[in-house]
Amino acid sequence: MSSSLLRPLDGSHRQMFIGGAWVDALSGEVFETRNPATGELLATVPAGSAADVDRAVKAARKALEGPWSRFKPAARQALLLKVAELFEQRWEEIALSDTLDMGMPITRSRANRHRALGTLRFYAGMATALHGETISDSLPVGEHFAFTRKEPVGVVGAIIPWNGPTASTIWKIGPALATGCAVVLKPSEEAPLTPLLLAEIMAEAGVPEGVVNVVTGTGQAAGAPLAEHPDVDKVVFTGSTATGQSILRASAGNLKRVSLELGGKSPVILCADADLERAVPVAAMAVFGNSGQICIAGSRLFVAREIHDEFVGRLAKFAEGLRVGRGIDPETEIGPLISRRQMERVLGYLDKGRAEGARLEAGGGRLSEGGLAAGNFIQPTVFAGVADEMTIAREEIFGPVISAMPFDDLEEVVARANATPYGLAAGIFTRDLSTAHRLAARIKAGSVWVNTYHAIDPALPFGGYKMSGFGREGGVDHLYEYLNTKSVVIRLD
Template sequence: MLAPVHEVPAFISGPKRHLINGQWVDAASGRQIDVVNPATGEVISQIAAGDATDIDRAVAAARRAFEGEWSRWTPHQRRKLLLKVHDVVLDNFEELATIETLDMGAPLQRTRGLAEWTSQVLQFFASQCDVATASTPPNSLPGNFLTLKHLAPVGVVGGVIPWNGPLIGLWWIFGPALATGCTAVLKPAEDASLSVLRIAELLTEAGVPDGVINVVTGYGAEAGQALSEHRDVDRLAFTGSVGTARSIVRASATNFKRLQLELGGKSPDIVFADADLDKAVPGAAMGVYTNSGQVCVAGSRILVQRPIYDEFVARIGEFTKTVRVGDGLDPNTQLGPLINQRQLDRVQQYIQIGGTEGAELVTGGNRLDHLGPGYFLEPTIFADATNTMTIAREEIFGPVASVIPFDDVEDALRIANDTEYGLAGGVWTRDLSTAHNVSRGIQAGTIWVNCYGVLDPSIGFGGYKMSGYGWKGAKEHVESYLYPKAVYINLD
């Protein structure tokens, strides 16, 4: 299949380097990693393969910047900078959306749609530049004491983000770092680094001082591990798998760095018999299929009350057949390819396991060979699934839904909470009491009622249980880039 005609951004051509201390530099080893377009399987660029040496250089640059002139920037100066970043990024967003689509496969329909969200998140962090406050709480000390409490920037922040949405993920590190006066070293996923590198280039154009923002590309086992172990990194934000998170938790013991972890999910999306199925069917389906299922919060366990179970299965099966899969450059495409051959093989293996364990394949499950050598897969629905099946227990990270029947509220909550994860959940009902009781009863950090997947940076989201800890968005996120400091002053 020929890819749709679309102008390829000039940025993509030629090998890419690290951004360290405001300079574009090669990997110390000289090695590079091929960048593959998942819609075609073709190599479209190269990125530097960083390792511990590159991380050392980036962290040292970030430390110098943190202790240098950047530390004297006022909240107003940082706010002006963030607003300048906002304008520069939005002015170049069409290019950024195209780069993201070519790099990790998400349809232009999705990547272009992130412009307004990006505007919102940057303006939110610009509004938070005054969070590092000082207060004078009363004390009960004998004598004449004045007590102060400060919030101060923690220092050098490390970030490790995944490949499923770098155009979004990087702002959860860069945004609060710029707002609070911290500095940052970001390690994007080796499968999708191009949009991060282009944004880093735009940040320098917007006036971010040298060393405040640094980007080192490379493999997780090399650059990522070095960043998580580095003794001069004060805080690390990680989004990814539970297995890698365990390694990061152990590595953080080198200097007891603060951690923020957003991990996997196997989120329940609960459809009650009184739900509006005209909304619940497409809503629950796209709660799984969005970004080709490569979303941590995907509602991949769809729990449906028995009186409407058969109707729901039939309707979601028909809806699924209408979802358009193809090259993300085609404006009509709703679902793009999976990120690489390894992920495609992994998802197809889960589909095979689902059939072996007795779930009914309603629709989908096949690789779409007619679309060419890209990593395209039909969105897939399994019915008659149980919560003990592998497809209902393990995160698949692909467009695969398991539809599970339940009897009543108590049964729904029992099934929903029978998981080691606690990232998100959904409820579809017309009954206000059911909405409140079930959303309160689901053990997860983010719950949606009669919708799925919407996020506001001023509200935020986070995980529970083995889905991690730490909040993204809202004042809590910004304050996690600060540490409290008490000052006792004897006035006698």
């Protein structure tokens, strides 16, 4: 099988992957994907629709009921290990794809190697460790043997965002391969190239035809039909809360199982005893990493009043020292935003922050000098004097913007940190173990990091509280999201 991805990213055409074949949309329509750092055309991609989703779902169902159903756990484990091996061999190509397609600095995309490969190998390890239970017989009549079986949920519709194409693809497809499900993946139209590349590598590794399918297109034209499709058994989605709500409504048709990892407005709490040398770069990159385009961005920074001014001053100096530029430059620390539309959206939040009375300590505008003129670059921005009711303190910005606010005691900061509809992540900086435990127990968030941030391990479950969604990715919990439990009772006498 030849791949459509071996050509350079020079504006040539790519195809989507359905049933083990590279195909165009049935309509023949295409869309463009461009480098957010330069505006240059990278490729044209099929604009898939409901008809393309339908043929992908049929291919997945055929695979699920065909040879794929006869793969033993050890065979699925071996397949995942082979996928991980090929990913490792081609990691530079994968990293470059993420950098060009969505702007991630090349140093960051290269550094994601450990997490991505570790996640695949974790799933491989779990493939042979998933099992049911034997149940003690307590039925009133006769003698029985009772046990449970874990079985694949079926065809999974996976819809991913643009801000981490490799990680999102692995988080959706990895557990499907481990559990014996089949997948139809709909990547974001803003960054579709890496998921197509990963599908190529998986096919090279020996993933059977139809087990992994990638349909490119917009959320409305391809994502919505996938969420609504009557032969999809489960939908997994990462993205905005509003879209997650739409997917949940769409799942009602055949009562699909749904996992949602949605938006966030995560608090980071700096206690008075925090190690400032450690906290400054970590708290800064909790937001500025990936140009703020990350659901767990710790954008609400609560700082103990006695260290507030010193910490904000250090933070602003750190922000001003970050190198903003094209992701392909190995010296770049902050890349572009994904699109002109997203850049304008973030600039609108900067205007609102100033208009509502926040004090600008660093950044605050677009960078468009010299080689940055054609890209979507925004300065790493620090606001102080922010009140909880301000727009920048309440809404998810998805850009490199920190809102710093003082607090006076722990009771106060817990209440303020939890005063949000979201609950995805939180950070705490303190030298006191008792304080760390007390705060971690009371913050309503799916992940709480102490004296660190963005510490995501393959063995740890990740997901949200409240309107940040439900279901978990990572850890054993993740695999069970892709499994049904069947009870079997046999009368023996």
